[in-house]
Amino acid sequence: MRIGIVVDSACDLPLEYLQQHHIHLLPITVRIGQAVLADHRNEEATLQFLQAHLAERGFEAETTPFTVQQVRDLFVSQLAIDYDYVFCMTITKTRSPVFENANQASFAILNDYKPVRSAAGFNTPFSLRVIDTLNLFAAQGVTAVEAVRMRAAEEPPPKIRARLEQLVNATHGYLIPRDLNYLRARTRHRGDRSVSFLSATLGTALDIKPVLHCNRGETGPIAKIKTYEAAAQKLLKFAARRVSRNELLTPTVCLSYGGELAELRALPGYQTLRLACEQHGVELFESLMSLTGMVNIGKGALALGLATEQAAWDG
Template identity: 25%
Template sequence: MNVKIITDSACDLPNSYYSEYDIEFLPLLVHLNDQDYEDVTGIESKKVYDAMKDGAIPKTSQVSPDTFLQVFSTYVEQNQPIVYVGFSSELSGTLQSAKIAQQQILEENPDAKVYVEDTKCASLGQGLVVLRAAQLAKDGADAEQIVETVQYHAHHMEHIFTVDDLEYLQRGGRVSKAAAFFGGLLNIKPLLHVEDGNLVPLEKIRGAKKVKVLKRMFEVMEERGKELNQQTIAISHGDDLETAKKLASIIKETYKPKNILIGDIGSAIGAHAGPGTIALFFLNDLYQ
């Protein structure tokens, strides 16, 4: 029996990948206008973005330990190994919920193969790690091989992104008030990245036009990326497909990567990043 890959909705993979690679995902919760929704299955990200443009302040909640326990137990009872490839523990308590469930299962069944891996990634950065794990599982790799590859890809995954308004990230505690203030100054666009699972401002780009920011994102990818023509590169967007396609076109023309995956930033991430976010994901080294 192949290893079962489980993730959460913060990975932002397009729905077709879940069925194609037999990935199970658990939805985070989104709280919007006094109602609770399951990310992906219960609400579309556009509804969240439209509400944010109208002044709403959505919030999110982690997946509960009970939910993980229920799902993990289903596969453990079938003696199927599990690898959970999770959202950065620096950005959500979801991974801690998974660890609580893992511990409870192992206390009752020490021989169970239940692995919980912190990608320190978000959105399609996490999604690319999940996808690689699922490809290995489909090819018959064992759990230990998959965990090793997940750890390597997670460690080498770059996140380069920009947001239209840092205020959204500041409200959710994802960046400091100072960073939000400086990012919001007239004619300055913030460029951010991820360090050890945390969102960190990288540069302040003068000039409000996104084309200038896209050019700089591409340059950072050139500086940090390795063997880009051998990679699947991902771009996620907050209700801005046109800009995502422009960035993809620039990358494709220059590097001709194996694949460029474009996807929506789902409600769980979008509730904090806000509409207009553009994010670029690639490896700074390839696993050999």
């Protein structure tokens, strides 16, 4: 059976990996004033957009995912021909309408695919499963990588589906913003009051950074640490302990960074995590953060995703 995998462009995985494993993208378009870029995970284009537009006015950005009609058209015109079963994995519906759009489109897709598929010479059924990853950014990558592994092992779709739906509940995403004033401006622009003026001002004055945690669609702070570098070190060493203790449900850790990856690799704690992954057979994926991620969390933000049933934080 030909199994396809689809993610939205907020899913932080390297473009080379997406291309190598034929993972299809639902791009999210970012508009800042008159500047518009559809995020196709192109690192050079993203960095240029970051440098030219994001730093000053990124908090005002509008993000637009594929509409229901665009998702339907992509599947009916291409994916329903190229594959027999497709898993579409999206950013958590608590933070974006991508899941709802894809889910609504799935009904039209399953009604409309037969004539197109038949004309292409395929008379067998086409199936589609839309899965809310219940997470965002780097943590979305954990589920996508597992889907790739299971497809390569030629596991049947029901087994892949059950595994992915179990995994999303145990996937944990972590975020460390570098600029709390930017984060406050962005959340206010979105109508989200989760970062107050007082906490942002005090945090900036005292150089205290929050560690934000996402699991099962819920996001909130789990720690406050003085200096960005110290917060990054605690998070990366926390992940290294999970790896070293064999506490991961999948041999995958995903990292993304809102800037050049050389800066990510220079962070304290990075080498500890990299070495732990090498010693325990865990793949460490590193990517430039998506435009959606940088727009919402800010330039220089760090994101990490892994799957475990252990405590969410012991930093």
